[in-house]
Amino acid sequence: MWRAGRPHRRLVALAAGTLVLFGAMAARVGYLQTNQRDELASYGERQRTSSVTLPADRGVIFDRNGHELALSVPKRTIWADPRFWDGDQAGEPTVEQVALPLAATLGLDAAATGKLVERLTPRVNDDGEPREFAYVARQVDDTVAEAVAALEIPGVYDYIEPKRIFPNGDLAVGLLGDSVPDGDGSAGLEMQFNDLLKGTSGELVRERGSGGRTIPTGRKEVVPPTPGDDLVLTIDRTLQWFTEEALKRQVATTSARGGMVVIMDVRSGDVLAMANVRRDADTGVPEVSKANLAVIDTYEPGSVAKIITAAASLQEGKMVPGLRIEVPYGKQFYDYYFRDAHFHGMHDMYDVEDIIAHSSNVGTMLLSQMVGVDRMDHYLRAFGLGERSALEFPGESRGILKPGSEWQGTEKVTVSYGQGVAVTAVQLAAATNVIANDGVYVAPRLVRATIDEDGRQVEAPPSPTREVLRPDVALQMNSVLRAVICRGTGSRAAVPGYAVAGKTGTAYKAQDNGTYLDDDGNKHYYASFSGFLPADDPRLTVLVSIDEPSGDHYGGLVAAPLFVEVAQEALRQMQVPPSPGGQGCPPTPEGGE
Amino acid sequence: MSTALRSASAPARTPSPRRGAPERTPTPPLQVVAPRARRRRAGVAAAAGLLFAFGVMLGLVLFQTQLAKGQARLDQLEREVRAEQVRYDTLRGEVALLSAPGRIVEAARAQGMVTPTEVRYVSATPEAVAALVTATGEAPGLPAGAPDRPVPGTSEWSTVKPIVGGAP
Numbered sequence: 001m002w003r004a005g006r007p008h009r010r011l012v013a014l015a016a017g018t019l020v021l022f023g024a025m026a027a028r029v030g031y032l033q034t035n036q037r038d039e040l041a042s043y044g045e046r047q048r049t050s051s052v053t054l055p056a057d058r059g060v061i062f063d064r065n066g067h068e069l070a071l072s073v074p075k076r077t078i079w080a081d082p083r084f085w086d087g088d089q090a091g092e093p094t095v096e097q098v099a100l101p102l103a104a105t106l107g108l109d110a111a112a113t114g115k116l117v118e119r120l121t122p123r124v125n126d127d128g129e130p131r132e133f134a135y136v137a138r139q140v141d142d143t144v145a146e147a148v149a150a151l152e153i154p155g156v157y158d159y160i161e162p163k164r165i166f167p168n169g170d171l172a173v174g175l176l177g178d179s180v181p182d183g184d185g186s187a188g189l190e191m192q193f194n195d196l197l198k199g200t201s202g203e204l205v206r207e208r209g210s211g212g213r214t215i216p217t218g219r220k221e222v223v224p225p226t227p228g229d230d231l232v233l234t235i236d237r238t239l240q241w242f243t244e245e246a247l248k249r250q251v252a253t254t255s256a257r258g259g260m261v262v263i264m265d266v267r268s269g270d271v272l273a274m275a276n277v278r279r280d281a282d283t284g285v286p287e288v289s290k291a292n293l294a295v296i297d298t299y300e301p302g303s304v305a306k307i308i309t310a311a312a313s314l315q316e317g318k319m320v321p322g323l324r325i326e327v328p329y330g331k332q333f334y335d336y337y338f339r340d341a342h343f344h345g346m347h348d349m350y351d352v353e354d355i356i357a358h359s360s361n362v363g364t365m366l367l368s369q370m371v372g373v374d375r376m377d378h379y380l381r382a383f384g385l386g387e388r389s390a391l392e393f394p395g396e397s398r399g400i401l402k403p404g405s406e407w408q409g410t411e412k413v414t415v416s417y418g419q420g421v422a423v424t425a426v427q428l429a430a431a432t433n434v435i436a437n438d439g440v441y442v443a444p445r446l447v448r449a450t451i452d453e454d455g456r457q458v459e460a461p462p463s464p465t466r467e468v469l470r471p472d473v474a475l476q477m478n479s480v481l482r483a484v485i486c487r488g489t490g491s492r493a494a495v496p497g498y499a500v501a502g503k504t505g506t507a508y509k510a511q512d513n514g515t516y517l518d519d520d521g522n523k524h525y526y527a528s529f530s531g532f533l534p535a536d537d538p539r540l541t542v543l544v545s546i547d548e549p550s551g552d553h554y555g556g557l558v559a560a561p562l563f564v565e566v567a568q569e570a571l572r573q574m575q576v577p578p579s580p581g582g583q584g585c586p587p588t589p590e591g592g593e
Numbered sequence: 594m595s596t597a598l599r600s601a602s603a604p605a606r607t608p609s610p611r612r613g614a615p616e617r618t619p620t621p622p623l624q625v626v627a628p629r630a631r632r633r634r635a636g637v638a639a640a641a642g643l644l645f646a647f648g649v650m651l652g653l654v655l656f657q658t659q660l661a662k663g664q665a666r667l668d669q670l671e672r673e674v675r676a677e678q679v680r681y682d683t684l685r686g687e688v689a690l691l692s693a694p695g696r697i698v699e700a701a702r703a704q705g706m707v708t709p710t711e712v713r714y715v716s717a718t719p720e721a722v723a724a725l726v727t728a729t730g731e732a733p734g735l736p737a738g739a740p741d742r743p744v745p746g747t748s749e750w751s752t753v754k755p756i757v758g759g760a761p
Contacts, residue, residue, distance in 0.1 A: 057682075057757075060750070073686035074679040160679060167689035217660060227754065241694040455751035497714070568712065578714055 049219065050208045055162060056199030058183055059228035061176060061190075063237035064270070064448055070176050070190065072162035072183075076145035078102075078136040084155025086122035086130060095121050098153055105147045106137050138181050139163035164190075172240050174276045174292035175446075177394075188292060189231065189446070192394050196450065199228035230451035234270035239263065242569045243275040244288050247544075250562040251277050251286040254527075255550035258286070260294045261562070262429040262444075263570050264541040266532060269433070269442035269463035271391075272540070272570065274426070278547075294425040295389070295396045299526045299545070301428050302507025302555070303489075305380075305418030306364045307530075308431060309371070310352050310480060312379040314473045318370035321476050324349040327363035334409045338362055341506070353480045357488030359504060361417045368416030376416060377404025382468045383431040383441065385423055390443035390464060399423045418507055429543035432530040435477045435501070436538035439469030482535050486585035493529055493560035494585075495567050497578035501538075502531015502563070504555035509548060524548045529559035533567055534579040542567050678757050 032040060061070040085093050099120050103113040119134045136156065137144070145158050164179045177188020183198055185191035202225030207218025243261050251259050258278035264271055276289040291297075313319040327350040330339040340360050355363030368376050380386065386401030400422035407415065414420040423431075426444050434441050443463040450458050469477070481501035484490040489504040505528035508516040516523055527549050532541040544559040544566070552558055570576075690696070717725075725731075 066750070067692065068685070068689040071686060071689060073682050162682075165686055165689075167686065168693040169695055171693070171695070215664075230750075230754075238694050451751060451754065453755065455754040457751060572712065 048207050048209075048215070050204075050206055052204045054202035054204055054223075054225045055183070056201050056225035057227040058162065058164065058179070058199065059197040059230040059451075061197075062230060062232045063235050063240070064233060064272070065236065066232070067237045068167055069172065069233065069235070069237065070164060070166050072164050074160045075139035075163040076142060076158045077138045077161040078140065078145060078148050078156065078158045080120055080134050080136050080153075080157070081132050081155040082120055082122040082134055083130050083132060085120075093153075098156070101151050101153070102136055102148060102156070105151060106140070106144065168237065168241065170288040170290075171237070171244065172235060172274070172288075174289045175235070175274050178290075187290075188394065189233075192392065193231055193447075197228040197231065199453070200226040202226070227453050229453070231447055232449040232451065232457070234265070234268075234272060234446055234448045235274065236272045236573055239566075239570055239573045240273045240275065242573075243273040243566045244277065246562060246565045246569075247275045247277045248286040248288070250546065250558075250565075251279060254546055254552070254558050256286075256546045256558075257548035258289065258293065259544070259546040259562075260297070260425040261545075261566055262294050262425050262543045263566065264429050264433055264444060265574075266433055266436045266538045266541055267442070269430070269445045269465075270448065271426070271444050271446050272574070273566070274446075292393060292395075295391060295393045296424070298397050298399050298422040298424055299509065299547070300421065300507040301418040301423050302505035302526060302528060303359045303361075303364075303417055304428055304432070304503050304505035304528050304530045304543075304555075305421065305423075306356055306359065306416070307435060307477065307481065307503050308379055308383050308385075309364050309368050309376070309416040310356050311383075311435065311469055311473060311477050312371045312376060313367040314352060314476055315379070315469050316371050316375060319352050319367065321353070321479070322351055324351045324354075325363075325366060326350075327355060327360055327366065329362070331362050331365075333365055333413045336410045338365065338410075338413075352476075353483045356480050356503065357483040357486075359484075359489045364417045365413040368413055373404045373407060373412050377401075377407075379468075380415065380421065382466070383434055384427050384443075385421060385431065389424075389426055389430060391426065391446055393446070397424050399427055418505060422510075425543055425545055428528070428530055428545075429541055432502070432532065432543065433541040434468050435474050435481060436532035436541050437474075438471045439467060439474035441466050441468045478535055478538075481531065482584065485531070486583070489554070489556040490529060490531070490560055492556055493531055493563045494583055495533060495564050495571070497582060498533045498567075498571065498576075499535035499579040499581065499584035500531055500533045500567075501535035502529055504529050504560065505545075506553060506555045525553040527553050527555040527558035529555050529563045531563060531567075533571070534576065536579050536581065536584060539574060539576045540567065540570050542570065681753075681757055 058072045060068055060072075063069050080098070082095070085095050085098055087094075095117060099113065099117045102120075103116050106116075108116060116136065120136070123131050125131050136148070139161055148156065149158065161181075162183070163181070164183075166173065166176060173188075175188055177185055177190040177192075179185045179190045179194075185194035185197065190197065203223045204221075206220040207215040209215050209218075243263065247259050247261050250256075256279070258276070260277075261273065261275040262271065263273040274292065274294050276291065276293040277286050278289040278291075278293065279286050310319075314321075319325075327344075327348055328346040329344050329348075330337060330346070332338075338361055340358075340362050342358065344358070344360075350358070350360060350363050352367070354360070355367065371379070380401055386399055388396050388398045401415075402411075407420075411420045430441065430444050442465045445460065445463040447460050449460055452458060478501050481503055482499060484503055485494050485500045490500075490502050493500055493502055493504075505526070507526045507528070509524040509526050510516060511518050511524070513519065518524065526545055526547060528543065528545040530541075530543040532538045542563055544563045546555075546558045546562070549558045
């Protein structure tokens, strides 16, 4: 016990005690500032700072006229913190008591409800910490989110998240592709241009006080998100829609398996419409295909490929306009006796125009023999066959075209009329376009421009081009292909008021067993028409291919009428005036398939 | 002069005699001001100091309050900006949905419209074409989305995008 009257000792003791206390505190501070410095600093940082990721807006995909084909709109995503019902405190609800009202509000069926219960069940993460986050429903409408909020379930929250929408429904769905909820493109152009479209996320770091309010003089750092670039396609939304609708009707009418239509601007190579329709396997209803068949599906082009053979014979000087050769109805080539599809005499004299107008296989094979295997191989490739187009579309096929040196037997002549070679629809359209474009191949193009984060529009480079034919040969071929409509197999492709040039094609379809006959011994066909108009001043190239039409299977009967329908709409949309000379056919066309 | 004297209060002086006064009263001896008066002045100075310190602190508090109010207002404005951005994007999506060709055709058919069976072209006279070019500055026949023309419909977006696209 301290006795009164000895203040000095007490003071010394107090000083010593204070010293010890401060010493202990200093030691503790020293320990915390050294051994646990980083951990505590980050803990303190976490306590008072809030970091929020600022998602970048994904770029919009526009059609050529500035109409949105794909864009992101804000939706509410509902999430939950399962720790609120992990049973560690009295009175907490069970996971079922939380999940069932949520499921009822969200309109989930039994299976989805079960999955929701599973998601919301409290559990620990890999690091041993209790899980704090579980999705309840992603990207729902405001009404749904508000209904959930009205349940006032503790631990259930929502936030705004962009959702990719395609306002035109399934329009061009195979072309546009899709994106996953987290924003990355998963197919089609969304995937091909994902790096361009997705932008860069930003971050907001701020010091916050109680209640989450920003501390006025505290640290606040904003790294703004960079929105993705927008894509302006060459596609015309209205024309695309019309083409898809018309194609669906034609597939239904012809009881076909599906079909494709490609519409190109002759000079620029801009693809104005690219329609893909496939009959639904379950319902049998023709629907817009989720796959862009026009660039990934290959088929033998049939007689449309005769355009290349005829052009090659003229370019090589083996034939000249008006020069006639004997084209028999049937002839032996290698080990096979070939006949034309339509009977004619064994000593008929045909010029190139006759051969193409009547779609003579024998005549075309004779032309190809004049050209020779090596040069035929050259021209097929020069017209764009056997190589991927400049589109670089995901999954795009290069088609099937063996080197000429590997052609065996009849293959050396059948490629001349489009059997033994496989193409994509877009390859075939681009090949036809060579004739329309004065002999110059212009690569098809799907992207017209981009719009960067500052709103600046940057034009895409023009499509690469290459000269395939001399202009005079292209002009001769123009005349040859006009004869197909005026007096040949493509009479049903005539468009009132416009001069049309084109070629029909009816090709056997290769079966899985490696032959042209299915297991029941039946043949299946691809019916096509590929042409351009106005032939006197070409503006548009249109390819129509119908996959496995039932009944009539000739391109001139199945594909040509659809060509007329979509070509007329395309001419209207692109404001192409009628040809001054109308259809430009001689007064007495012969016509016929 | 010593430090002690320098810090002392000034000595009190007696009134000086009037000029021309016949008599001088004897001057009282100088004396140090009484400690009581010194204490009072120190108290006043301390009070003034405290008042000043209080005033400064009050000012700081008021300044801080204004900062907090400003920050709260800023937060509120940022929330409003975000809400407007969300509204813009939502409405944009709705416009896109409403302008879809399929929906328009459906709505047109519901109102009794039909697809024309034929298309009739009307030729414009050279005078009409010239008048059109004069009035609009645009050559007829060029489609809206022709390759050599800017993409219509995106010009407004190009203006808006830098505003709504990247702001937090």
